[in-house]
Amino acid sequence: EVQLLESGGGLVQPGGSLRLSCAASGFAFSNYAMSWVRQAPGKGLEWVSAISGNGEKTFHAVSVKGRFTISRDNSKNTLYLQMNSLRAEDTALYYCANLGSFGRGDYWGQGTLVTVSS
Amino acid sequence: DVHLTQSPSSLSASVGDRVTITCRASQTVSTYLNWFQHKSGKAPELLIYAASTLQSGVPSRFSGSGSGTDFTLTISSLQPEDSATYYCQHTYGAPPLTFGGGTKVEIK
Numbered sequence: 301e302v303q304l305l306e307s308g309g310g311l312v313q314p315g316g317s318l319r320l321s322c323a324a325s326g327f328a329f330s331n332y333a334m335s336w337v338r339q340a341p342g343k344g345l346e347w348v349s350a351i352s353g354n355g356e357k358t359f360h361a362v363s364v365k366g367r368f369t370i371s372r373d374n375s376k377n378t379l380y381l382q383m384n385s386l387r388a389e390d391t392a393l394y395y396c397a398n399l400g401s402f403g404r405g406d407y408w409g410q411g412t413l414v415t416v417s418s
Numbered sequence: 419d420v421h422l423t424q425s426p427s428s429l430s431a432s433v434g435d436r437v438t439i440t441c442r443a444s445q446t447v448s449t450y451l452n453w454f455q456h457k458s459g460k461a462p463e464l465l466i467y468a469a470s471t472l473q474s475g476v477p478s479r480f481s482g483s484g485s486g487t488d489f490t491l492t493i494s495s496l497q498p499e500d501s502a503t504y505y506c507q508h509t510y511g512a513p514p515l516t517f518g519g520g521t522k523v524e525i526k
Contacts, residue, residue, distance in 0.1 A: 335515065337462075344520040345454070345462065345505050350513045359513035395461060402450055403509050406473060408461035 322396030333400020
């Protein structure tokens with residue numbers, strides 16, 4: 301059974317940092333590009349970041365570029381999102397998914413909630 | 419970057435109705451267009467990939483069509499459990515892998 305389990309969310313002050321993790325199981329993790337997607341309260345889905353299967357290529361949305369860094373450890377079947385200089389507008393439910401260029405996104409986690417507030 | 423425009427942004431229909439949602443891309447995405455169903459508090463679910471291929475396990479009342487810049491998601495006979503928000507998303511070429519703005523479907 302395929303599972304993606306996000307963790308690391310929580311309450312953080314503006315300007316603070318968080319590191320999200322996504323533990324994968326049940327599929328050949330290293331064969332898939334992966335993405336982080338978020339949904340802010342009352343808003344739609346927003347693609348945030350993506351990484352190639354071997355980790356060599358990374359991409360970030362303009363809204364997070366320079367503040368967020370996506371990475372992966374294929375030996376641990378885990379995807380990460382390092383979030384720095386957090387802003388109130390980063391408050392959202394963050395999902396990991398097997399989304400990449402020309403991909404499908406048929407595997408999603410249940411999400412981890414990030415709240416940026418003083 | 420590719421921009422995806424969905425319409426309508428919301429709709430209300432009765433059980434058994436045929437529902438159509440459109441997604442227009444600002445430039446061609448070939449057939450690299452996915453459709454997702456998202457219910458509040460749950461993970462998004464892939465319905466259609468490659469514009470018209472039904473994901474395994476998804477009811478056959480869902481169908482997708484289109485290529486290039488114009489795409490359609492159709493629910494042939496709306497069911498109560500179809501109440502959700504629907505998103506198109508492209509995966510053509512390098513990211514950003516944009517989502518459409520979403521269409522909220524309500525049951526009358």
